[in-house]
Amino acid sequence: xxxxxxxxxxxxxxxxxxxxxxxxxxxxxxxxxxxxxxxxxxxxxxxxxxxxxxxxxxxxxxxxxxxxxxxxxxxxxxxxxxxxxxxxxxxxxxxxxxxxxxxxxxxxxxxxxxxxxxxxxxxxxxxxxxxxxxxxxxxxxxxxxxxxxxxxxxxxxxxxxxxxxxxxxxxxxxxxxxxxxxxxxxxxxxxxxxxxxxxxxxxxxxxxxxxxxxxxxxxxxxxxxxxxxxxxxxxxxxxxxxxxxxxxxxxxxxxxxxxxxxxxxxxxxxxxxxxxxxxxxxxxxxxxxxxxxxxxxxxxxxxxxxxxxxxxxxxxxxxxxxxxxxxxxxxxxxxxxxxxxxxxxxxxxxxxxxxxxxxxxxxxxxxxxxxxx
Amino acid sequence: xxxxxxxxxxxxxxxxxxxxxxxxxxxxxxxxxxxxxxxxxxxxxxxxxxxxxxxxxxxxxxxxxxxxxxxxxxxxxxxxxxxxxxxxxxxxxxxxxxxxxxxxxxxxxxxxxxxxxxxxxxxxxxxxxxxxxxxxxxxxxxxxxxxxxxxxxxxxxxxxxxxxxxxxxxxxxxxxxxxxxxxxxxxxxxxxxxxxxxxxxxxxxxxxxxxxxxxxxxxxxxxxxxxxxxxxxxxxxxxxxxxxxxxxxxxxxxxxxxxxxxxxxxxxxxxxxxxxxxxxxxxxxxxxxxxxxxxxxxxxxxxxxxxxxxxxxxxxxxxxxxxxxxxxxxxxxxxxxxxxxxxxxxxxxxxxxxxxxxxxxxxxxxxxxxxxxxxxxxxxxxxxxxxxxxxxxxxxxxxxxxxxxxxxxxxxxxxx
Numbered sequence: 188x189x190x191x192x193x194x195x196x197x198x199x200x201x202x203x204x205x206x207x208x209x210x211x212x213x214x215x216x217x218x219x220x221x222x223x224x225x226x227x228x229x230x231x232x233x234x235x236x237x238x239x240x241x242x243x244x245x246x247x248x249x250x251x252x253x254x255x256x257x258x259x260x261x262x263x264x265x266x267x268x269x270x271x272x273x274x275x276x277x278x279x280x281x282x283x284x285x286x287x288x289x290x291x292x293x294x295x296x297x298x299x300x301x302x303x304x305x306x307x308x309x310x311x312x313x314x315x316x317x318x319x320x321x322x323x324x325x326x327x328x329x330x331x332x333x334x335x336x337x338x339x340x341x342x343x344x345x346x347x348x349x350x351x352x353x354x355x356x357x358x359x360x361x362x363x364x365x366x367x368x369x370x371x372x373x374x375x376x377x378x379x380x381x382x383x384x385x386x387x388x389x390x391x392x393x394x395x396x397x398x399x400x401x402x403x404x405x406x407x408x409x410x411x412x413x414x415x416x417x418x419x420x421x422x423x424x425x426x427x428x429x430x431x432x433x434x435x436x437x438x439x440x441x442x443x444x445x446x447x448x449x450x451x452x453x454x455x456x457x458x459x460x461x462x463x464x465x466x467x468x469x470x471x472x473x474x475x476x477x478x479x480x481x482x483x484x485x486x487x488x489x490x491x492x493x494x495x496x497x498x499x500x501x502x503x504x505x506x507x508x509x510x511x512x513x514x515x516x517x518x519x520x521x522x523x524x525x526x527x528x529x530x531x532x533x534x535x536x537x538x539x540x541x542x543x544x545x546x547x548x549x550x551x552x553x554x555x556x557x558x559x560x
Numbered sequence: 561x562x563x564x565x566x567x568x569x570x571x572x573x574x575x576x577x578x579x580x581x582x583x584x585x586x587x588x589x590x591x592x593x594x595x596x597x598x599x600x601x602x603x604x605x606x607x608x609x610x611x612x613x614x615x616x617x618x619x620x621x622x623x624x625x626x627x628x629x630x631x632x633x634x635x636x637x638x639x640x641x642x643x644x645x646x647x648x649x650x651x652x653x654x655x656x657x658x659x660x661x662x663x664x665x666x667x668x669x670x671x672x673x674x675x676x677x678x679x680x681x682x683x684x685x686x687x688x689x690x691x692x693x694x695x696x697x698x699x700x701x702x703x704x705x706x707x708x709x710x711x712x713x714x715x716x717x718x719x720x721x722x723x724x725x726x727x728x729x730x731x732x733x734x735x736x737x738x739x740x741x742x743x744x745x746x747x748x749x750x751x752x753x754x755x756x757x758x759x760x761x762x763x764x765x766x767x768x769x770x771x772x773x774x775x776x777x778x779x780x781x782x783x784x785x786x787x788x789x790x791x792x793x794x795x796x797x798x799x800x801x802x803x804x805x806x807x808x809x810x811x812x813x814x815x816x817x818x819x820x821x822x823x824x825x826x827x828x829x830x831x832x833x834x835x836x837x838x839x840x841x842x843x844x845x846x847x848x849x850x851x852x853x854x855x856x857x858x859x860x861x862x863x864x865x866x867x868x869x870x871x872x873x874x875x876x877x878x879x880x881x882x883x884x885x886x887x888x889x890x891x892x893x894x895x896x897x898x899x900x901x902x903x904x905x906x907x908x909x910x911x912x913x914x915x916x917x918x919x920x921x922x923x924x925x926x927x928x929x930x931x932x933x934x935x936x937x938x939x940x941x942x943x944x945x946x947x948x949x950x951x952x953x954x955x956x957x958x959x960x961x962x963x964x965x966x967x968x969x970x971x972x973x974x975x976x
Contacts, residue, residue, distance in 0.1 A: 322708075
C-alpha cells in the first residue's frame with residue numbers, strides 16, 4: 188500500500204514536472220540516466236564474457252573428463268577435479284543472469300540444484316538409463332551431481348575402482364560424461380542466443396517499465412542474491428528457514444572444502460555486477476553500474492550515499508565470511524553462530540537493495556515468494 | 561422513484577440502529593441482547609458444547625487423498641478411489657482412527673440439502689467428475705511420469721525448481737481435484753447445508769433449542785451442533801489444545817489461519833494476507849461467533865444475518881482465488897512459462913468448478929449457474945486443440961472479469 192502510494196505520488200509529481208517543462212512531451216523520462224550505456228556494459232563486458240569464460244572452462248572439463256574415462260587414474264582424476272572446480276567458479280559469475288534463453292532453459296536449476304539426489308543418480312547408473320531433459324532430474328545433474336561422482340564415492344581408490352573394475356564402471360563413465368556435455372550444451376545455447384540477436388534486443392530495450400531490460404535484469408539479480416546466494420548458499424544450510432541446521436545442504440557437499448570459496452566467488456560476482464565492473468577494465472563503460480545509476484539520482488539514505496552504504500555492507504559481509512571455515516559442513520557443525528552472523532550481514536543488503544535501491548530506481552519487484560503448493 | 565420513496569425510511573432506520581447501538585459495539589435486539597464471546601468458546605454445565613470431530617475426520621481424509629493423487633510409484637486407481645469412497649474399517653488411510661471411521665469424503669461431495677437433495681442428477685455428475693480425476697490421473701499421467709509433457713502429450717514439466725505432472729491438455733488433475741473439493745465438499749457443506757435454515761431449523765430443532773432440550777447425551781442442542789459442524793469445515797484442521805487436562809478445540813483459530821489444512825482454511829488465510837481483503841478472516845470468524853451466540857440466545861434473526869455474512873464472504877473467497885489463479889496463469893502464459901501457467905491454471909480450474917457452490921444471499925441459489933461454470937471450463941480449454949497449451953490471455957481476462965462483475969471487487973483488486 189505504502190509503495191503504491193509513493194508510486195502514485197511520484198507519478199503525479201512527474202506529470203506536474205512534465206507539464207511545467209515541456210507541454211508537448213507525452214511521456215516524460217523518469218530520469219536522465221543513460222540506460223542504454225548501462226545495458227551495453229552489462230551485456231558486452233559482464234554477461235557475454237561470463238558465458239564465454241564458462242564455456243572455455245567447460246571445454247577443459249570435457250577434455251579432462253574424456254581423459255579420465257579413457258584412463259581412470261589418480262592423475263586423470265585430479266585433472267577432472269580441478270577443471271570441475273574452475274568451471275564451478277566460472278559459473279558463479281553468470282548464475283545470476285537468468286534472462287532470455289537461460290530463463291526458458293531453467294539454466295541455473297539445470298546446473299546447480301543441491302543437495303544432489305545420490306540415490307536417484309545411483310538408480311540411473313545401475314539401470315544404465317536416464318533422461319537429463321526431464322525436469323524431475325534437475326537434482327541429479329549439473330555441478331552437484333559431478334561433485335558426487337568425483338568426491339562422493341569413498342576413498343580415492345574406492346572411487347577409481349567404481350570407474351575401472353566396478354560392475355557399473357561403463358555406466359558411471361557415461362553418466363559423468365553426459366553430465367559434463369549437458370552443461371556444455373546448455374551453456375552454448377544461452378551463449379549463442381546472446382550472440383545471435385538477444386544482445387541487440389536487450390541493449391535496445393531501454394524502457395523504464397517492468398518489461399524494460401534494466402528492470403528485468405535488476406529483478407533477476409535481486410532474486411538470485413536473495414534466493415540462490417543468501418538463502419541457498421548460507422541461510423538454508425545454517426537452518427535459518429528450518430530451525431535446525433542442515434549441513435547436508437551446503438553447496439559442494441562432497442568436496443565440502445570449497446563451499447566457502449564458491450560463496451566468495453558468487454559474492455564477488457555480485458559486487459562486480461553492482462559496480463558495473465566487467466571482465467575488461469579497458470571496456471569504455473567499465474564501472475558503469477547500479478552504483479552509478481544511484482549516484483546519478485542522488486540517492487541518499489540517512490545522510491549517506493546509498494551506493495556507498497551498499498558497498499560498505501558488502502565489505503562487512505565479506506569480513507564475516509572470511510571468518511568461516513573453508514568447509515561449511517564443519518563450520519555449521521562446530522559453530523553455526525558464525526554462519527548465522529554471515530547470513531545476517533548478507534540479509535542487510537537484501538533490505539538496502541530490494542527496498543531502498545528499488546525505490547530509488549522506481550523498479551517494482553516482479554517476483555513473489557512461491558505459493559508453497 | 562421507488563428508491564426515493566424508500567430513502568427516508570432507510571435514513572430513519574439508520575437513526576434507530578444508531579440509538580440502540582451503544583458504544584460497546586454490542587448488537588442489541590429489542591428482545592434480548594446477543595453478545596459474541598471473545599473467542600469460539602461455548603459451554604453448558606461447565607462443559608464445552610462445541611464438537612466437530614466428523615469434520616476434522618473428513619478434512620484429514622481429504623488431505624490423504626490429495627496426497628495420494630501424487631503417489632506415482634505407490635498408488636493405483638483403486639487405492640485412491642477406495643480412499644475417496646471409504647467404507648468403515650477399510651485399510652485406506654495412514655491412521656487407525658481414519659480407517660475405523662464410517663465417514664467418507666465422497667458422500668459429502670455435492671451433497672448439501674439446499675442444492676442437491678432434489679438434484680441427484682447434478683450431484684452424481686459432480687461426484688463422477690472427481691472420480692474421473694482419479695481415473696485419469698492414474699491412467700494418463702502416472703504412466704507418462706517419465707515423459708516430457710508436450711501439446712497433446714501427458715507428462716512432466718518444469719515449474720521453476722518444481723516438477724508438475726500434467727495431462728495431454730496441460731491440466732494437473734490433482735490440483736483440479738483439491739481445489740474442486742474446496743467448493744463441492746467444504747463450501748457446499750458450510751453454506752448450503754449447515755448454515756441453511758432448512759438444516760438449522762430442521763425437525764424440532766427450533767422448539768428444542770428454545771427449550772434447551774439437548775441432543776441425546778450431548779451437552780449441545782441439535783441446532784448448536786449443526787452450526788458448529790459448519791464452523792468445523794473451516795476450522796476442523798486446527799490442532800486441539802489441552803486445558804486443565806481436557807482436550808478442547810482451539811478457541812481462537814485465527815492466529816494460524818491458512819496453515820491448518822489445504823482447503824478452505826488455507827485460502828481464507830491467503831485472501832486475508834492480500835492487500836485488498838485484510839479483514840476477511842476476522843469477518844468470517846466474527847460471524848461464526850456471533851451467529852453461534854445468537855443460537856444460544858435463541859435470536860434466530862441475528863443468527864441468520866450472520867449466516868448471510870458467511871455465505872457472502874466465503875463465496876468471495878472462492879471467486880477471489882479463481883480470479884487470482886487465472887491472472888497468475890495469464891502472466892505465466894505471457895512469459896511462455898508453460899509449467900508455471902499450468903500449475904496456476906490447474907488451481908484456477910479447480911476454483912472455477914468450486915464457484916458452483918457459492919451462494920447468492922438474495923436468492924439463496926448459486927451466484928454461478930451450472931451453465932456459467934461449464935462455459936468457463938469450456939472456454940479455458942477451447943482456445944486451441946490442446947487445452948491449456950493454447951489458452952490466451954484474452955480468454956483468461958474475460959472469465960476473470962465475468963466472475964468479478966458479480967461482486968463488489970475488481971480483478972485489479974485481486975491481483976494487487
